[in-house]
Amino acid sequence: MKQNQYISRRNLLHTAALTAAGLSANKNATATTQDVTNTNGLQRLGIGSAQRQGEPYELAGKRIVFTNWYYVRPGSFGYFDAKGNKIPLDGYAGLLDAQMRQFDAPSGICLQAYRPLSKRSDIDIYTIIQDGPKYRLWGDGYQESTDFVNWAQQPTKGGPNGTVFIDPSAPPQERYKAVGLRDATEEEFRAFIKNRPDDFQRLAVDADPGRVHAIFGSVSADGINWRQLPVPISVEHSDTNIVAYYDKSLKKYVMYTRNYPLGPRSEKIPYKGFRDQWAVGRRSIGRSETDDFRHFPVSEVISEPNPDMSPTDMLYTNCRTTIPAAPDHHLMFPTIWHRDTDTTSIGFMSSHNGKLWNYISGSPLFRTTEFGKWDGGCIFAYVNLIELPNGSFALPYHGYNVPHKYPRKLRKRATGLLLWPKGRLVALEARGQGAFTTVAFVPPGRKLKINAVTERVTEIRVEVVAYHNNKPISGRTFNDCLPIVGDNHWTTVTWKGGNDLECNNGTAIVLRFKMNKAKIFGLEFA
Numbered sequence: 302m303k304q305n306q307y308i309s310r311r312n313l314l315h316t317a318a319l320t321a322a323g324l325s326a327n328k329n330a331t332a333t334t335q336d337v338t339n340t341n342g343l344q345r346l347g348i349g350s351a352q353r354q355g356e357p358y359e360l361a362g363k364r365i366v367f368t369n370w371y372y373v374r375p376g377s378f379g380y381f382d383a384k385g386n387k388i389p390l391d392g393y394a395g396l397l398d399a400q401m402r403q404f405d406a407p408s409g410i411c412l413q414a415y416r417p418l419s420k421r422s423d424i425d426i427y428t429i430i431q432d433g434p435k436y437r438l439w440g441d442g443y444q445e446s447t448d449f450v451n452w453a454q455q456p457t458k459g460g461p462n463g464t465v466f467i468d469p470s471a472p473p474q475e476r477y478k479a480v481g482l483r484d485a486t487e488e489e490f491r492a493f494i495k496n497r498p499d500d501f502q503r504l505a506v507d508a509d510p511g512r513v514h515a516i517f518g519s520v521s522a523d524g525i526n527w528r529q530l531p532v533p534i535s536v537e538h539s540d541t542n543i544v545a546y547y548d549k550s551l552k553k554y555v556m557y558t559r560n561y562p563l564g565p566r567s568e569k570i571p572y573k574g575f576r577d578q579w580a581v582g583r584r585s586i587g588r589s590e591t592d593d594f595r596h597f598p599v600s601e602v603i604s605e606p607n608p609d610m611s612p613t614d615m616l617y618t619n620c621r622t623t624i625p626a627a628p629d630h631h632l633m634f635p636t637i638w639h640r641d642t643d644t645t646s647i648g649f650m651s652s653h654n655g656k657l658w659n660y661i662s663g664s665p666l667f668r669t670t671e672f673g674k675w676d677g678g679c680i681f682a683y684v685n686l687i688e689l690p691n692g693s694f695a696l697p698y699h700g701y702n703v704p705h706k707y708p709r710k711l712r713k714r715a716t717g718l719l720l721w722p723k724g725r726l727v728a729l730e731a732r733g734q735g736a737f738t739t740v741a742f743v744p745p746g747r748k749l750k751i752n753a754v755t756e757r758v759t760e761i762r763v764e765v766v767a768y769h770n771n772k773p774i775s776g777r778t779f780n781d782c783l784p785i786v787g788d789n790h791w792t793t794v795t796w797k798g799g800n801d802l803e804c805n806n807g808t809a810i811v812l813r814f815k816m817n818k819a820k821i822f823g824l825e826f827a
Contacts, residue, residue, distance in 0.1 A: 357741035357768055357809035361549065361629035365739070366823040367412060367729035368630060368651035369659055374738045374811075376406025405813075409735035413820075414649050414663030414727045417696070417719035421675060424452060426697040426716050428465040428479075431625065431687045439465050440716070443525055449689050459527040461519045464684055466546045468554075468594075477521040478594060480545040480556060485515035485533050492532045501536035502599045504561070507575040514538045516558070518594060535589065535597040544621045544684055548655065550629065553590045555655055557619040557633075558600040560587030584615035586635065588656065604635075604650070604658050613641040618681055620647075621655075622696075625688035625724070626825070631655045634682040634696060637665060643704040644669045645679040647719070649727075661727060667698075667719055675715045676700025682719070686726075692790060694721040723790045724752060728820035735819070739812045741768040746826030747801050749812075750791040755819040760784035762816075763794050765802055768809035777803055779815060791825055 358372075365372050380388040380399040388399055425440035436446045439461055444452040463481020471478070485493065490513045494501065505514040515533035541559035548555050561582050566572075587600030606614045617636040624630035633650040646665035652658045670677045678701040686696045696719040703712050729737070753761055762784060765777035773779075776798035783795045793800050804810050814821070 357743055359743050360627070360745055360826075362624075362627040363745050363827070364624060364627040364630070364823055364825050365742075366624045366627060366630055366727065367821065368624070368632065368661060368727050369412070369653060371653035372739050372742075373407055373410075373729075374405050374740055376738070377404045378402060378406070379404070405738040407735075407737035409731050409733055410737055410816075411730055411732075412662055412727060413730050414661045414666060415721060415725055416663065416666050417721050419667065419670075419676070419698075420718045420720055421700075422697070422716045422718050424716065426683060428461075428684055429687055429697055430465065430467060430685060432467065436687065437524060439524075455525050457525050457527070459519075459529065461521065461524075461527050462517050462529055463519070464542060464544050465524065466544075468547045469549065470547050470552070471520075471594075474522045475520040477524040477527075478545070479519040479521075479527070480516060480534070480543045481519070482514065482516055482539055482541070482543060485513040485517075485536065487513075489513075489515070489531070489533060490536065493536055497596070500596075500598060502538060504538045504563070504575065505536050508538050510574070514540070516543060516556075516597070530595060532595070534595055535599065537587075537599050539587070539600070541584075542618045542620070542681070542683065544619055546621070548590075550654075551590065553592050554594050554597070555588065555590045556597055556600065557621045558587040558589065559617075559619075560585055560600050560602045562602050562605045584617055584638070586616050586619045586633070603656065604633075606637075607660065609660075610637070611639065611641060614639055617645070620682040620684055620696075622685040624726075624823075625686060625694065629653070632686060633658060634666070634686075636681045638679075638705060643679075643706050645681070645705060647680060647682045647698065651727075663727070670700075673702075674700075675702055675713070676717055678703035678712070679705040680717075688724060689720075692723050694724045694726055695719065723822070725754075725820075725822045728822050730820045731816045731818065733818065735814075735816045737814050738766075739814075741809045741811045743807060743809050744802060744804065744826050747804075747806075748827045749794045749800075749802060750825040750827060751785060751789055751794055752791050752822040752825070753785060753789050753820060754822075755786050755817070757787065759817040759819055760786050761814065761819050761821065764813040764815075765804070766811040766813060767804065768811055771811075773813075774803050774810075779813070793827075 378401055380401050382388060382399055426438050427440045429438040434447055436449055438444050442454055443457045444454045446452045461479035463479045465477060465479045468476055468478050516535040516539060518530045518534040519527045521527045539558035543558050545554060545556040562585050583606060585602045585605035588603040589597045589600035591597045606616060615638040617638045620634040622632050631652040635648045637646050637648050646668040649661050649664040649666050650658045651661055669680055681699045683697045686694055689695050698717050698719055700715050700717050701712050755761060762779045762782040764779045765774045767774055777796050781796040
């Protein structure tokens, strides 16, 4: 069959399929008409109306921090002849000297994590949350502060079990929630399997005969007075610092645990006890999601020690958190246990959706310090990453004076802070000439601020592009942009005509950047 006949037949089949589904094949139909037609057609098929994916995006907060390539367009391309005519990719124009042109393609840039400073703290922290104007921490009791200097301790009743999070979807009496590990009693386990007889991990029962490893939840109206839920929310072997949160995008609760990439055991060999097989138990990070906080399915492994690590390395804790003022920028600071030396380090991972995770160049960020110091034995990161009044980012960690395994009888714990001055956690960096274009998004403000550094004789320029026509907005071009030079900590970007983005509220834009020997640590909208 000739190609044009094939294309015609394919188009006829496509049109027929659309017609059968009640969908419009008219390319000239307006977006509104197509949306209504598509929705009605999908409903008639009984498959609902799935949300579309792709540009433009909406930000959950006021910032973009480039911890992965999610907000950077990969660009597009085309082949052109000597007269500038585009050559169809499925055709052949008889030219071997066709030129490829790039459009919005990033060049000369990379992502680089920056190692923090460390400081010992005189307050004990297991969880810290930035709740409006307050810092709220749970450690040795509960404390509050507005300046991170002066702390007021509050009496508590029934402290939380594990790490704490704020649930924006919950009724007031359960606004605060916590998740943590402890053994379930026989009565608690029986209550669990009564309604969920097959929804538990066998490892939780087999690992330590006589014990049932379980995850329990706690709820509170004020974060001070707590009530533990009577039945485990999950039964699995998760001997670590468990972290959970409510994901507004998914409309689900998400929990990160410890898990193990273990395959099914052969049934041909008699079972003598789990400890006989423990040699393959390489600790990893698990993830579970649910729409009911009281019922989490057993987590699935989402991250394990990668091939760049030593084969003896383990992922001990996950420390899942977010960028301050950007709740859709997911981060992890996993503690990596180097079993061959009994030392630890803190890694750095990033995700745009909390499911797909990548290590960032520059990880691990922090290692066990000199033996004999308060954090010279082992270190473990704790939630959450917060922004201090001076603009620095801070992450709590626990340090121990002796290694993780031995000699534990001499172990002493203290709390420290990992500090990134001016919130400079990771940079989108151009070590020479660089350029990139963001994905299209709806800006949550009319002004753009930038956290960036350039060398004295180099600069950054920004151009604002309208998403609907892909054209630079008048007065907001590269030529109109006043050069961004030197050390800028959330400095407002200005063009010759002012500092307004010149886009209507609720409309989408694209930002283009040109930079030379410069680092961008984040964008903010006001």
